[in-house]
Amino acid sequence: MSSNEMKNVDGKVDRRTFLQSAAVAGASLALSGNALAQAVAQPAKPNLAGPKGIDDLNVGVIGLGAQGQVLIEAASGIPGVRFKAVCDIWEYHQKLVGGRLRKTGYDVKTYEDYRELLAQEKDLDAVIVATPDWMHAEIANACMEAGKHVYCEKEMSNSLEKARSMVMTQRKTGKLLQIGHQRRSNPRYIHAIDRLIREANILGRVTHAYGQWNRSIADSLGWPKKYAIDQAKLDKYGYVSMDQFRNWRWYKKYGGGPIVDLGSHQIDLFSWIWGCNPSAIVAMGGMDYYKGREWYDNVMTIYEFNTPEGTNRAYYQVLTTTKRGGFYEQFMGVNGALTISEVAARGDTVEREAHAPSWDEYAKKGWLKPVKEAIKPTTTRNVAVDVRVTAEAGKWPLPIELLKPAHQPHLENFFDAVRGRAKLNCPGEVAYETAVAVLKANDAVAAGRKLEFKPEEFKV
Amino acid sequence: MTPDVPPLCRFAHEAMTTVFEVVVAGQEETYARQASAAVFREIDRLEGLLSRFQPVSDIAQINRLRPGESLRVCLEAFECLQLAAQVHADTGGAFDVTVGPLMNLMRDAKGNWQRVTDAELAAARAVVGMERLVLNPQDFTVTIRPATGADPATNVEVDLGAIGKGYALDKAAELLADWEIPDVLLHSGTSSVLALGHGGDAAGCPADQRGWRLGVAGDWSRQAGFDTVLLSGAALSGSGTEVKGQHVLDPRTGRPASNHLAAWAIAPSAALSDALSTAFMVMTTAEVNAYCRSHVEVAALVVEKRRGLLRMLGDKATATPAFAARAVPPGESNALRLEQNIASDGKTSVG
Known part of the structure; x- marks a missing residue:
């Protein structure tokens, strides 16, 4: 019995034994429940581990940290996705994620080294890459060279040279390369940007955009002592220390810091809105709060976009010392402003300027929800003005809800493309343009002056 | 003990x-803070997976299924539903995570019981019931009947509110085992409350009393000469009534529990303790006693309405000092207080 095994003081009923027996009892109960279901139409059984069906895809995952786990959870809801192999240099995450997948019926092998995974797993159709940014290019390129389609987390890389190599490998191998800017497949964002802003032009000229992602102060991530990776293995995989391995997002060798980790998702939207890449950037920021980390813990940046309509500007901030306002984006045009967030409760409306042409036709078409009642101030005892109203005046809610995990539509788009039934919503070339725009924010902080983008910088 | 190791963090x-709390000894x-941060990320x-209020959770997705439709759910949602089905079966239906529509019918917007006709009650009872969920452990699907x-x-309206928080504590405990805490x-x-190991002197537990000492039940327990339990390797959950009236509904009858x-x-x-504390509110004392006798790992404490006295049920609960929870003499100081103010909201608080 291991030292951490918890048992009762009398040793008779220990939690683990109980939990195991309870799980067995639950299984038998559920089986008898199944007999009751004879009247119910039986669903097609997911084929998680048996011989591959025509729409089944064998999938590997490399990088099993927080983001890898989010992607696995989101992909688990997609029919035909069969996890066959997962890989992480950290034994703890292999155990955690491999265990969870096996318990839910996947026949999954665990690997420490992605090269071993590629050598052993010959029948994978696709690989999801969610490692620290600095390894994306090496791993994604090796996967594509091995004939696998790749879904790779953003940022493509913390080096533009490495990001470029991913686009070139994609072209050479002809494999699919989807980058994880998941808002590109989110039906709420597609409706807001492609339909309302670009097609219907309901905001008029969008002269400004704003985005932010603010988070409360947070300690460095720790690790269970017994799962510390020994120094020889850390050296082998290029990590200076266990602390840097766990907190890689804060170190220049492995990532791009908060502006890249968080800002990239939202800065990506600016070029989607305006249909062009930025022409210049100014930025300020610094490592002003945390000690012993490398990347800027706050960045405020302004991008300039030279569009056919004229110069438009976008302001973006990422703060890691306050969660004020959370994360959302705003597109501000002469006729109105659209506020949206990946979490709808944080942003899901369009505000109309009083002088704007009527939006009733969009409400009739179902492109906007009809505006709710205007404010009716009332007074109550002891309160001068009661602000309890159902909705603010002039705010038109967006009509579309996303009823799946936020990453699922982007993964569905990727797997549909692998099956030859869709076009990627964020192929490598598009994500490369975003990487150029986003990584330049760190350069601009360091330079302390306005930096220009040349159009050819965005091309591979 | 070195200055780096505070008695309790x-x-x-x-x-x-609600507010979760982690109290770490030794x-x-x-290290304790980083482990707690990992616990809170897990919770x-x-x-995100279990809350019916989060529109993309598995539970919210189950609640949008039409009869005949199925959903493959995550391990965690499936485990909660399996245990809910188990407790439902073992308590003769006194615990039911699908009881929401009945609650909505029986209570007004302020939560007060309201008069309903027999026909209204029958209609609401027809749409609730654990048997409407078919759990298939082969492929982790849930099908709606x-x-x-x-x-x-x-x-179906599934609400894991009476089991999910307890389940989160169990998963947190698994994670803390990895951290060797x-x-x-x-x-x-x-x-x-889930107590693992030993709280030590700072938690009112000298070495000869292995465990965590928790105060329970406030005035009720003091009247009964019992106000503290010693808990280790076990969980304790409480349910109570409100001042204005009872807020627990008996799923077996559709009527307020009394x-x-x-x-x-x-x-x-x-x-399990989370689910059972809800079930024990609506079961008779004899039913609770019978449950505890056939589930020796479970003990119960109830305040009987008729007599206003606290009774401990289950063979192991009163007599066997070896069982994880046992009564200790009242008046001993220095226990971690769980101020269960049953007169207000049925919640306990560690003071």
């Missing part, structure tokens, strides 16, 4: 519309 986090402060992850009443196409107390807004003013369950897992 306490960390709190808001989730699942660990260096930074947030679980809330049609309702039995006039409108078989009615959806054996002596820890976890609670979910104090409605459920058997107990408050009930506590002690069980090896917090998910």
Whole structure:
């Protein structure tokens, strides 16, 4: 019995034994429940581990940290996705994620080294890459060279040279390369940007955009002592220390810091809105709060976009010392402003300027929800003005809800493309343009002056 | 003991519309804080999977299924539903996570009971019931069976509110085992408490009293000459009545429950104690006693409405000092207080 095994003081009923027996009892109960279901139409059984069906895809995952786990959870809801192999240099995450997948019926092998995974797993159709940014290019390129389609987390890389190599490998191998800017497949964002802003032009000229992602102060991530990776293995995989391995997002060798980790998702939207890449950037920021980390813990940046309509500007901030306002984006045009967030409760409306042409036709078409009642101030005892109203005046809610995990539509788009039934919503070339725009924010902080983008910088 | 190892480290986090707390004994402060942060991330992850209020959770997705439709759910949602089905079966239906539509019918917007006709009651009872969920452990799918009443196409309303917080504590305990933190107390807004290992002197537990000493039941227990339990390797959950009236509904009858003013369950897992404390509110004392006799790992404490006295049920609960929870003499100081104010909201609080 291991030292951490918890048992009762009398040793008779220990939690683990109980939990195991309870799980067995639950299984038998559920089986008898199944007999009751004879009247119910039986669903097609997911084929998680048996011989591959025509729409089944064998999938590997490399990088099993927080983001890898989010992607696995989101992909688990997609029919035909069969996890066959997962890989992480950290034994703890292999155990955690491999265990969870096996318990839910996947026949999954665990690997420490992605090269071993590629050598052993010959029948994978696709690989999801969610490692620290600095390894994306090496791993994604090796996967594509091995004939696998790749879904790779953003940022493509913390080096533009490495990001470029991913686009070139994609072209050479002809494999699919989807980058994880998941808002590109989110039906709420597609409706807001492609339909309302670009097609219907309901905001008029969008002269400004704003985005932010603010988070409360947070300690460095720790690790269970017994799962510390020994120094020889850390050296082998290029990590200076266990602390840097766990907190890689804060170190220049492995990532791009908060502006890249968080800002990239939202800065990506600016070029989607305006249909062009930025022409210049100014930025300020610094490592002003945390000690012993490398990347800027706050960045405020302004991008300039030279569009056919004229110069438009976008302001973006990422703060890691306050969660004020959370994360959302705003597109501000002469006729109105659209506020949206990946979490709808944080942003899901369009505000109309009083002088704007009527939006009733969009409400009739179902492109906007009809505006709710205007404010009716009332007074109550002891309160001068009661602000309890159902909705603010002039705010038109967006009509579309996303009823799946936020990453699922982007993964569905990727797997549909692998099956030859869709076009990627964020192929490598598009994500490369975003990487150029986003990584330049760190350069601009360091330079302390306005930096220009040349159009050819965005091309591979 | 070195200055780096404080007697107790306490960390709190808001989730699942309550405040979770982790109390760690015998660990260096930074390590305890990082482990607690990992626990809180796990609880947030679980809330995303289990909360019916989060539109993309598995539970919210189940609640949108039409009868005949199925959903493959995550391990965590499936485990909660399996245990809910188990407790439902073992308590003769006194615990039911699908009871929402009945609650909505029986209570007005302020939560007060209202008069309903027999026909209204029958209609609501026709759409609730654990048997409407078919759990298939082969492929982790949940299938919805049609309702039995006039409108078989009615959806199911699953609410894991009476089991999910306890389940989160159990998952947190698994994670803390990875961190090799054996002596820890976890609670979910104090409605459920999971005690592992030993709290030590700082938690009112000298070495000859292995465990964590927790105060329970406030005035009721003092009247009964019992106000503290010693808990280790086990979980304690409480349910209580409000001043204005009873807020617990008996799923077996569809009517307000009237058997107990408050009930506590002690069980090896917090998910189980969480569910049982709700069930024990509506079961008769004899039913609770029978349950405890056939489930020796469970003990119960109930405040009987009729006599206003606290009774401990279950063979192991009163007599066997070896069982994880036992009564200690009242008046001893220095216990971690769980101020169960059953007169207000049925919640406990560690003071």
